[in-house]
Amino acid sequence: MKITIMGPPGGGKGTQAEMLEKRFAIPHISTGAIIRKAISERTPLGLAAQDYIAKGDLVPDDVVISMVKERLAEPDCEAGYILDGFPRTIPQAEAMESMGINLDCALEIRVDDEDIVQRLGGRRECSVCAAPYHVRYNPPKTEGKCDKCGGELIRRADDAAETVRERLSVYHAQTEPLRRFYQERSLLRTAKGCEELADTTKNVLEALGVN
């Protein structure tokens, strides 16, 4: 199964990608991880990417596409893969097609923006050991205190409602053209992301036509 997974920040995309990775024994490939690995191994593409990052620029499409192509040629990708964060743009999606890399589907995890704002707004992190909590889904035994070390729990700045709404609008602007691209090719599958992990998993498997 060759898929790309899309979903808003805080929408459970990473968790679902891990679930699919285990269930189908295919690798979960994130562009960020590919770029970091190429840089640490000092491959020619890694060195090229590092130059852009050092200048504060985005790694250009042709470099990212070449890295993804190399990664997908590795033996563990023969049975399929879950791409995460790629393609991010229409030129990347078109480049994949022209290289003969054809996906079975593009899976979108859909969550209402306000639900995301609520979910992320409830996240807390220990200021000492960074253990994650959620006021509703994973509360500490004592309010405001870390179970593990007693440290004070804080909210990260990027979980503030304003910031989350900004991140969501960037996500939608980026994703909408890709949704249309895959919809035109009848490859778009949509699964509703729910509060309960098991419900999201069920929706994802249904969307992919697996039971």
Ligand SMILES: [Zn+2]
């Ligand atoms: Zn702690």
